[in-house]
Amino acid sequence: MNIQRIKTLKGTRSILTYWYRGKRYRPVLGYNLTLDRERESALEIMAAIHANSLEPEIKKAPIPLTGQPSTLTFAEFVPIYLQYLKAKRPKNDGRNQTVLTHHLIPHFGNKKLSDIRLEDGLAYLExxxxxxxxxxxxKRHVAPGTIERECAALMAVLNLAVDMDHLDKNRLKRLPVPEYVKRERIVEGWELLKIREAASPNVWRLAMAALQIGLRENKLIEIHEEWLMQRGDGWWVVPSPGQTKIKGVPKMVPLNSLAYEALFGKTPRIGGRFFHHWKDGNSFKHTWMRTCERAGVHDLHFHDLRHTFTTWLTQCGVDYAVIQTLKGEPLPGSAKYYIHNWNARLRDAVTRLEAFTKAVLSGENDVQVPVTATWVPLASGSESLSTRNVVPRD
Known part of the structure; x- marks a missing residue:
């Protein structure tokens, strides 16, 4: 159950979103309701939905008692899982839904939850x-990391079915999830040089902005000229607030000369967004993949540049509190209330980062490379590890 409140000319309209047996209901509860009245109306409508759905076929297959297997198919239970996921993560990016609808439902959709066996999981892996x-x-094979995420989504659905008594146990618990060597989620020096050779000017500008400003992909693409502010020590960018507190967005970030060049480029501009070529991160994803393929760099996601930004700052000797502030992440305890005068320290951090980045781009072999990174000369043509660390998602 999810209640959305929308302000209209009549007042605040309350809309209920409720999934029942694979169907979505979105009735209007009313206007300017109190929380108690809103909840009462929602419960009344949900009871009416249940009553109107009791058709003869449902009576033949009543809702099972605790401990009895459900007659629901995998496809029929997926909307229940998505409703649960929406309540758990209101700002979910939708990747689980894509995995379920594009891959898992076509394979497991018509099977009853209680009929899904380990053999079915093995057939899916094959x-x-x-x-x-x-x-x-x-043409290429599906990456092991992609298959691992799909298996994680499958397990999440079956485990929720067990928790909700639609399934007695998860019979795919021993499914052998793909194992592989996981790469460090940072770009190595030789990889960055290869990407510079293969990237178009606009792609390289966006990559350099990620390495020098540290914002997430979507927020970088959103950067508008109106976000810039010039102060006595140089230019600063003031991003718009994030949609959720989970993903931190800094209040202000100082721009070093590399960041400024990455934003403005070398061609005349009319104004507006600096990276108007892309709508958001999804529209840029395939462009980045093709660039990495041309460069011979494997399994490097654009978000890994944010990891590199943080790692390089650490290698430059910037302390933890300054790095957290540049990333927009909260400081532990009451530190955020008692530490002041950040501007000079933030400016010093990005100045150090600029010098470090220039050393990497110049191909200096004695540059202080991030921990766990292996310096490979540009002429060797070696490739990075082929896979990345993937955390299973609910």
């Missing part, structure tokens, strides 16, 4: 490992 994706001239 199918996904054998399929080829991508354009005709560059």
């Amino acid at each position: 199918k996904r490992r054998s399929v080829l994706i991508g354009p005709d001239e560059k």
Whole structure:
């Protein structure tokens, strides 16, 4: 159950979103309701939905008692899982829904939850490992990390079914999830040099902005000229607030000369967004993948540049509190209330980062490379590890 409140000319309208047996209901509860009245109206409507749905076929298959297996199919239970996920993570990015609808439902959809066996999971793994994706001239197998995320989504659905007594136990618990060597989520020096050679000017500008400003992909693409502010010590960017407190957004970030050049580029501009070529991170994703393929860099996600930003600041000797402030992450305890005069320390941090980045781009072998990174000369043509660390999602 989810209640959305929208301000209209009549007042605040309360809308209920409720999934029941694979169908979504969005009735209007009323206007300017108190929280108690809103909840009462929602419960009344939910009871009416349940009553009107009791058709003869439902009476033949009553809701099972605790401990009895459910007659729901995998496809019928997925909306229940998505409703739960929406309540747990209101700002969920939707990747789980894409995995479920594009891959898992076509394979498991018609099976009853109680009929899903380990053999079905093994068949799914074999199918996904054998399929080829991508354009005709560059067909490739599905990455092990992608299959691992799909298995994590499958397990999350079945485990929730167990918790809600729609399933007695998860029979895929021993499904052998793909194992592989996980790469460090930072860009190495030789990779950055290869990307500079392969990237278009606008892609390289965005990559450099990520390494020097540290904002997330969507927020970088949103940067507008109106966000810039010039002070006595130089230019600063003031991002718009984030939609959720989970993903921190800094109040202000100083721009070093590399960040300024990355934003303005070398071609004349009319104004507006600096990276208007892309709508958001999703529209840029495939451009970045093709750039990395041309560069011979494997499994480097654009978000890994934010990890690199943080790692390089650490290697430059910037203390933890300054790094957290540049990233927009909260400081532990009451530190955020008692530490003041950040501007000079933030400016010093990005100045150090600029010098470090220039050393990396110059190909200096004696540059202080991030911990766990391995310096490989540009001419060697070596490749990075082929996979990245993936945390299973609910």
